[in-house]
Amino acid sequence: MAWNRDQMAARAAKELxxxxxxxxxxxxxxxxxxxxxxxxxxxxxxxxxxxGMGPFPFEGEExxxxxxxxxxxxxxxxxxxxxxxxxxxxxxxxxxIQLSILGGMQVDxxxxxxxxxxPGKMIKGMGGAMDLVAGVPRVVVVMDHREKGxxxxxLKECTLPLxxxxxxxxxxxxxxxxxxxxRGGGVKxxxxxxxxxxxxxxxxxxxxxxxxx
Amino acid sequence: MSRKIYPDAASALAxxxxxxxxxxxxxxxxxxxxxxxxxxxxxxxxxxxxxxGNNVGCDHHGMWLVLANNQIKKVLAxxxxxxxxxxxxxxSGEIEIEFNPQGTLAERIRAGGAGIPAFYTRTGYGTRVxxxxxxxxxxxxxxxxxxxxxxxxxxxxxxxxxxxxxxxxGNLVYRKTARNFNPMIATAxxxxxxxxxxxxxxxxxxxxQIHTPGIFVQRLIKGxxxxxxxxxxxxxxxxxxxxxx
Numbered sequence: 073m074a075w076n077r078d079q080m081a082a083r084a085a086k087e088l089x090x091x092x093x094x095x096x097x098x099x100x101x102x103x104x105x106x107x108x109x110x111x112x113x114x115x116x117x118x119x120x121x122x123x124g125m126g127p128f129p130f131e132g133e134e135x136x137x138x139x140x141x142x143x144x145x146x147x148x149x150x151x152x153x154x155x156x157x158x159x160x161x162x163x164x165x166x167x168x169i170q171l172s173i174l175g176g177m178q179v180d181x182x183x184x185x186x187x188x189x190x191p192g193k194m195i196k197g198m199g200g201a202m203d204l205v206a207g208v209p210r211v212v213v214v215m216d217h218r219e220k221g222x223x224x225x226x227l228k229e230c231t232l233p234l235x236x237x238x239x240x241x242x243x244x245x246x247x248x249x250x251x252x253x254x255r256g257g258g259v260k261x262x263x264x265x266x267x268x269x270x271x272x273x274x275x276x277x278x279x280x281x282x283x284x285x
Numbered sequence: 286m287s288r289k290i291y292p293d294a295a296s297a298l299a300x301x302x303x304x305x306x307x308x309x310x311x312x313x314x315x316x317x318x319x320x321x322x323x324x325x326x327x328x329x330x331x332x333x334x335x336x337x338g339n340n341v342g343c344d345h346h347g348m349w350l351v352l353a354n355n356q357i358k359k360v361l362a363x364x365x366x367x368x369x370x371x372x373x374x375x376x377s378g379e380i381e382i383e384f385n386p387q388g389t390l391a392e393r394i395r396a397g398g399a400g401i402p403a404f405y406t407r408t409g410y411g412t413r414v415x416x417x418x419x420x421x422x423x424x425x426x427x428x429x430x431x432x433x434x435x436x437x438x439x440x441x442x443x444x445x446x447x448x449x450x451x452x453x454x455g456n457l458v459y460r461k462t463a464r465n466f467n468p469m470i471a472t473a474x475x476x477x478x479x480x481x482x483x484x485x486x487x488x489x490x491x492x493x494q495i496h497t498p499g500i501f502v503q504r505l506i507k508g509x510x511x512x513x514x515x516x517x518x519x520x521x522x523x524x525x526x527x528x529x530x
Contacts, residue, residue, distance in 0.1 A: 148461070160391070198384060237410060
């Protein structure tokens with residue numbers, strides 16, 4: 073047993089707080105937008121230059137001038153604002169966005185993150201990921217715990233080129249949740265996914281961690 | 286007629302393009318790209334271009350047209366996916382790509398246009414992006430130190446931007462997220478050419494709502510038409526219509 077994509081997103085949604093400005097990455101993090109708790113005000117930022125992202129448009133109402141960072145058509149809300157990409161990354165680098173939730177290829181026990189390139193394969197580019205992890209005070213990574221072949225993606229040290237060094241605060245995988253001290257204070261296991269045992273988790277995790285369930 | 290207004294994209298580019306020049310082009314994905322000026326850049330035949338922008342178009346659209354016409358030597362961008370020609374020419378070494386974090390790219394262009402030769406950012410410290418660059422520590426408000434990477438400002442021989450409306454003086458207003466990289470790119474060109482959907486008389490745009498002041502725009506055209514291709518059309522179902530009986 074393990075968490076599915078929706079369950080991982082639901083766990084990530086528990087990191088939201090009333091009044092937060094939040095940036096959501098592509099993939100599972102995008103699902104968090106549909107899981108904002110009732111009564112909580114959360115403003116979503118799109119790093120191409122928008123605060124206050126609305127839902128996808130109804131068919132026929134799409135507007136080529138209104139897209140999110142994943143290049144999907146979206147809509148605006150009454151409180152929406154638009155700005156340049158320089159202002160947008162000023163918000164990000166300046167620490168004004170409180171929470172970034174994004175995907176990963178590898179995370180290590182020092183809080184390093186790799187999610188932008190695999191040597192020898194075509195590099196698409198890092199987009200805004202390096203700025204987000206360097207500038208946002210709280211960074212949550214949501215990713216599968218293992219490679220398709222079964223190898224751990226939560227490592228002692230990332231082997232892929234880094235997106236950021238010492239940048240991850242919380243790692244949510246399909247098997248567990250880990251708190252990481254990005255200043256080098258180690259890793260705590262705080263939750264196991266439904267039906268996952270500690271022994272099963274240890275068997276497929278390279279990073280070392282203390283147990284604080 | 287204003288001295289800045291040209292009849293079409295080809296005449297706006299006439300006499301100012303040359304081989305080996307650096308061109309900046311606005312847009313995020315295909316949103317807010319100067320689509321008519323890009324076609325004119327292709328038709329100019331200028332070669333060995335260095336192209337700076339967030340992306341390099343995508344298959345069959347935008348700056349891809351210039352790429353497919355073998356005019357590009359080097360690219361500075363943050364994301365170049367969905368572009369098969371670029372992929373094959375990068376992997377074969379025919380084209381050089383300098384990957385920049387998106388915020389670093391935006392700030393390098395902003396800095397270049399504002400006369401700032403370099404700045405320090407935390408972005409990319411400890412990654413490949415920082416290799417070969419000066420790094421140094423600066424204090425945080427709490428007295429702890431963080432490492433920063435020095436990045437340099439960028440300027441261009443020609444900047445191509447797309448806005449929604451302009452007045453005849455070149456004051457620009459952008460629309461929604463089509464603004465993206467356009468305002469900074471407008472400031473960083475030795476010659477900046479803007480294309481817009483509508484040109485109005487001075488006084489018809491609210492001076493409080495100008496995004497790019499006309500000082501940054503040397504040449505201006507009204508685009509004859511806009512395709513505004515959407516890369517990822519994403520919609521949701523309409524709620525079921527209420528029966529009226």
